[in-house]
Each structure stands twice: as structure tokens, then as C-alpha cells.
Amino acid sequence: MQPATLIAQFPLLADLIALKETTWFNPATTSLAEGLPYVGLTAQDVADAHDRLARFAPYLAQAFPETAAQGGIIESDVVAIPAMQRRLTQEYQQPIFGELLLKKDSHLPISGSIKARGGIYEVLAHAEKLALAAGLIAITDDYSRLLTPECQQFFSQYSIAVGSTGNLGLSIGIISARLGFRVTVHMSADARAWKKAKLRRHGVTVVEYAEDYGVAVEQGRKAAEADANCFFIDDENSRTLFLGYAVAGERLKEQFAMQGRVVDANHPLFVYLPCGVGGGPGGVAFGLKLAFGDHVHCLFAEPTHSPCMLLGVYTGLHDGIAVQELGIDNVTAADGLAVGRASGFVGRAMQRLLDGVYTVDDQRLYNMLGWLAQEEAIKLEPSALAGMAGPQRVCASADYRKLQGLSEVQLNHATHLVWATGGGMVPDEEMAQYLAKGC
Numbered sequence: 001m002q003p004a005t006l007i008a009q010f011p012l013l014a015d016l017i018a019l020k021e022t023t024w025f026n027p028a029t030t031s032l033a034e035g036l037p038y039v040g041l042t043a044q045d046v047a048d049a050h051d052r053l054a055r056f057a058p059y060l061a062q063a064f065p066e067t068a069a070q071g072g073i074i075e076s077d078v079v080a081i082p083a084m085q086r087r088l089t090q091e092y093q094q095p096i097f098g099e100l101l102l103k104k105d106s107h108l109p110i111s112g113s114i115k116a117r118g119g120i121y122e123v124l125a126h127a128e129k130l131a132l133a134a135g136l137i138a139i140t141d142d143y144s145r146l147l148t149p150e151c152q153q154f155f156s157q158y159s160i161a162v163g164s165t166g167n168l169g170l171s172i173g174i175i176s177a178r179l180g181f182r183v184t185v186h187m188s189a190d191a192r193a194w195k196k197a198k199l200r201r202h203g204v205t206v207v208e209y210a211e212d213y214g215v216a217v218e219q220g221r222k223a224a225e226a227d228a229n230c231f232f233i234d235d236e237n238s239r240t241l242f243l244g245y246a247v248a249g250e251r252l253k254e255q256f257a258m259q260g261r262v263v264d265a266n267h268p269l270f271v272y273l274p275c276g277v278g279g280g281p282g283g284v285a286f287g288l289k290l291a292f293g294d295h296v297h298c299l300f301a302e303p304t305h306s307p308c309m310l311l312g313v314y315t316g317l318h319d320g321i322a323v324q325e326l327g328i329d330n331v332t333a334a335d336g337l338a339v340g341r342a343s344g345f346v347g348r349a350m351q352r353l354l355d356g357v358y359t360v361d362d363q364r365l366y367n368m369l370g371w372l373a374q375e376e377a378i379k380l381e382p383s384a385l386a387g388m389a390g391p392q393r394v395c396a397s398a399d400y401r402k403l404q405g406l407s408e409v410q411l412n413h414a415t416h417l418v419w420a421t422g423g424g425m426v427p428d429e430e431m432a433q434y435l436a437k438g439c
Contacts (some may be wrong), residue, residue, distance in 0.1 A: 003326050010315050012018060016359070017326050019304045022395045023358040024314050025400045028351070030291050035352035041246075043290050049121060049243040050250065056124045057065025059143040063178050066109040074116055076104040078255050078417070083375035088392060091371070096391040098414030103252070105421055106380050111171040113336070114245070114280045119171030121232070121244025123160065126177050126231050130158065152180030159183065161224040162233040163217030165276065166191040167336050167422050172233055173204035177424035186220035188213045190335045195429050212330055213277070213339050214322070235277050236319070236343045238295070242283040252417075261415065263292050268410055272390030273419045274383050275300035275309045276337040278346035284419065289353055297355040297404065299394070301386035303362060304333035308342040310357040319344030333362040333437075334383035336422055355404065360389045363437075370438025379431050380423035387418040 015022045036042075057072030067074060078101055085100040108116040127146065131137045135267045136151055145151065159182040162172045169185035176183035185207040187196060189212060196206045207223075209216050217236065224232035235241065256263060263269045269292055273281035278300075285298035300309050305328060312318040322341040323330055330340040365382040368389070373379050394400055395411065426434070 006315065006326070008060050012314060013311070013326065016307050016311065016323075017328060019361075021304060021329070021359055021361055021364070021389075022307070022310070023356065023397070025356040025397065025403055026313070026351070027403065028390075029355055029404070030352045031294050032353065033436060036290075038193050038352055039286060039349040041243065041286070041349075042370040045243055046246045046250070046287060046290060049247050052125060052128065053121060053247060055128070056143050059146050062144050062147055064110050069096065074108055074110065074120065075251055076106075076108050078103050078252070078259070081372070081376050081378070081418075084372050084388075087371045087375045088146070088368075088388070090393055093368075094392045094396050096416060097395050097408075097411045098416055098435065100391060101415060101417045102376075102378065103417055103419045104378075104424075105248075105386050105419060106378075107420075107424035111167065111174055113167040113171065113422035114284070114419070115167040115171040115422075117248060118238075118241040118244035118280060118283060119162075119168050120175045121176045122233055122238060122240045123148065123172055123179065123181075124245075125240050125434060126160070127181075128154065130155070132375070146179065154180065155180035157229060159227060159230040160233065161186065161220045161230055161242075163220035163235065164188070164191065165213050165216075165335050165338055166195040168233075168235055169199060169206075170195055172204050173199045177202045177204055178302055183365075184220070184223065185217040186223070188216040188338070190331070190338045192335060192430070194430060198425075212414050214341055222265045235279050237345045238279065239345070241279050242286065242346070245280050245283025246287030248284045249289070250293035253291040263295050263415065265295060266410060267295075267413045267415065267418065268406065269296045269415045270391065270394055271296060271298050271417045271419060272387035273300055274337055274386035274421045276306075276339040276383075277341075278309050278343040278350075280421065281419070282343070282346035282350050285350060285353065298353065299355050299390050299392075301390055302357065302359050303334045303337050303365070303383075303386065304359045305362070306330050306334070306338050306340065307334040307357075307359045308339050310359060312344070312347045313351045313354065313357060316345040316351075318342060334365055334386060336381070336383040337386065356400070357391055358390060360386050364389060365435065365438040368438075370435050373435055378420075378427065379435075380420050381426050382434060384420045387420070390418070391416040
């Protein structure tokens with residue numbers, strides 16, 4: 001379909017093509033009960049993922065000592081950021097009603113990003129399947145047995161491949177190599193040099209491409225098909241990755257309970273999730289919906305140059321259209337979000353459970369990155385700031401409140417949670433360059 005024809009049917013596309021910051025609130029959002037059947041996964045599937053991660057906790061605590069304090073559970077803190085809330089209000093002259101929090105997946109152990117959830121989980125699930133079939137472990141065993149030379153030798157017969165813009169490759173590469181797998185990460189041109197170097201230091205084979213994420217994934221898939229012992233992790237379509245991300249929902253509920261934080265009809269929760277291909281934010285949003293029901297409102301955030309999920313869900317074309325087909329270049333400072341074609345699985349699964357999608361200009365990402373470092377001494381990579389633009393979009397929109405049936409009183413008692421998806425392991429010299437580009 002020609003762009004002009006699409007614009008006539010979907011007027012917001014004109015702003016996307018012009019690279020304007022755009023906000024789309026979903027008029028078709030439904031309740032969890034109505035939207036759940038379209039996901040194709042259940043609460044029991046997420047519970048199984050919780051159980052599997054618990055089985056692997058003894059292994060992780062020994063293999064990665066940085067997880068030992070939490071008993072081998074990979075989890076991040078939730079912190080209030082009141083100084084940043086005041087700074088955003090001052091800079092944009094739009095108050096954020098309620099309280100602003102940050103979920104620091106940016107500082108998750110092992111790989112320092114949200115991908116430490118899904119990526120590590122999928123590798124562990126694959127390793128468990130192989131080890132159980134070979135009789136190396138039983139489900140009732142202490143999985144730290146997988147650290148033995150015998151088990152590492154066993155895994156070395158097998159390989160793992162993935163295509164990545166950076167953070168997913170880091171998580172999968174590091175855990176796979178530690179288990180003993182041979183692992184290859186196919187990385188797109190926009191992946192950061194330090195991420196490639198870190199992978200190579202862990203013994204991972206990194207294959208670089210001059211093209212974008214889509215090409216890296218396709219080449220990784222082809223290479224894996226040529227090797228019967230190679231397992232390809234498909235960021236676009238993997239339900240296992242999705243479930244690894246989804247465990248975050250119940251864990252956040254537990255963290256809120258410990259903080260005495262209430263989420264109910266009178267105290268709604270708004271969560272803002274940076275979005276690339278969609279697996280990470282989709283899985284987290286699914287887990288949040290299971291944990292908090294209709295009292296949580298999830299929005300995805302994308303760069304103006306890579307609005308693939310907004311394009312796919314808004315038009316209903318999902319993975320049937322890429323941003324490049326509209327003349328959008330998919331070149332952004334938010335390298336982890338530089339994806340031209342969204343996951344069709346995630347778009348179709350979550351389209352009824354999402355409150356909206358919005359886009360953010362690269363310079364705004366840099367500005368907010370600088371303010372967060374100044375006000376809260378928290379340093380993130382540019383893509384992780386995409387969520388930070390969301391609370392003011394929500395608070396400024398009377399149309400959105402009407403669409404969701406939210407009163408001003410409810411909004412005044414709201415919690416706004418920005419999901420920080422990466423940045424905890426960015427080298428100092430790279431971070432200095434980011435900060436220099438902010439206000």
C-alpha cells in the first residue's frame with residue numbers, strides 16, 4: 001500500500017513520517033479478561049517460568065557472584081525520583097500528578113539491562129531441556145551441578161545464535177558462554193562497540209553487519225538452520241523470551257507490597273516501557289496485567305526514527321509493514337530501540353491490553369538522560385529514557401482520561417513507573433559522551 005493511501009486511512013502516519021513526536025492512545029483497550037485470550041499464554045505459563053528461575057537460582061548464585069546476595073534471583077530495585085519529577089515539571093511546564101518511580105532494570109546483574117530477564121531465561125530453559133533429556137540433572141536436583149566440567153563439556157556440543165542490536169546479545173552471549181555453549185551473536189551496525197568487545201571477552205563469537213537489526217536477525221536465523229545442534233533465539237517471535245520478561249509483574253507486586261504501595265481503582269499504576277521489536281515491553285506488560293489487572297495502564301515508548309510498534313498496532317498491519325516503507329530511516333541514538341519492523345506476535349497479543357504508544361525525539365532522550373544524572377545521580381543509556389517522556393503525555397491529556405474513565409482524583413493518587421531498560425554497564429567514557437549531548 002502506498003504511503004499516501006495509508007495516510008488517508010490513518011492520519012497519524014503523517015506525523016510519524018515527518019518525525020514529529022506523536023502520541024497515540026488506544027481506543028480499543030479492553031479489560032484483562034477480554035484481552036487475555038488473544039495473548040495465547042496464561043498465568044500458569046508465567047508461574048512455570050517463576051519456578052524454573054527458582055530451580056536455577058543456586059546455579060546463578062555460584063556462576064555469577066553478583067547475584068548471590070539475592071540468592072541467585074535476577075531482580076532490580078524500584079526507587080522514587082522526586083527531584084527528576086520536579087525537573088521534568090520545571091522544564092516542560094506540565095505537572096506529573098501522583099508519584100514518579102524508576103524501575104532499575106538498567107542495573108540488573110550479569111548484563112545490565114531488561115534483557116537479563118528474557119534472554120537469560122530462554123537460555124536457561126534450553127539448557128534445562130537438554131540436561132534433563134541427557135540425564136545430567138533431575139528437576140529436584142541442585143542445579144549448581146551444571147557448573148561441573150562434565151556438564152560444561154556436554155553443553156559445548158551445542159551452539160546458540162541470536163540477532164541483536166546489543167543488549168539481548170549481551171545477556172544471551174554471557175549466560176550461554178558461562179554454561180559452556182558455543183554462542184554466536186549477529187549484531188547490527190548500530191550496536192555499540194563496547195557491547196561487542198564485552199561479548200568477545202566472554203568468548204562469544206560476534207558477527208557484525210553494516211545493515212540494521214532485521215538483517216542481523218535474518219542472517220542469524222540462516223546460520224542456525226545450517227547446524228542441527230544450533231538453537232536460534234528469535235527475539236521477534238519467542239514465547240519463551242516473552243515469559244522470561246513476564247515474571248517481572250508478580251515480583252513488582254511483591255516489591256510494592258513491601259513498600260506499602262497500593263494499586264487499585266483509586267490508585268492506578270501507569271507503566272512506561274521503551275520498545276524495540278516488542279518482546280521485552282510486551283512480556284513485562286503481560287506480567288503486569290496478570291499481577292495488577294485493569295488497575296495497571298501500560299504504554300510503549302519509541303524513537304521518532306523507529307516507531308515500528310506504533311505503526312504496526314495503529315494500522316493493524318503489525319509485522320506486515322516496516323518504518324522504511326514510509327521513508328523513515330530507522331536511525332536513532334536509542335540503539336536498543338532501532339527496529340524497523342515490530343514483532344507480529346507481540347503486537348497481536350498485546351494490542352487490546354496496551355493503553356497507547358508514543359514517540360520521543362533523540363535530543364529529548366539526551367536531555368532527560370542529563371537531567372536524571374544531575375538530579376538523581378542515576379545514569380542510563382539513551383534508549384532507557386524513552387519511558388521518561390510518558391507521564392507528562394498522560395497527565396496532559398483530558399482525552400486519555402476520558403477514554404480510560406479516569407478522574408482527576410484518581411490521577412492525583414497515581415503511581416507512574418518508568419521502566420529503565422539499560423545503561424548500568426555503559427563505560428564511563430561513553431556515558432560522558434551521552435551527557436555532553438544533553439542540555
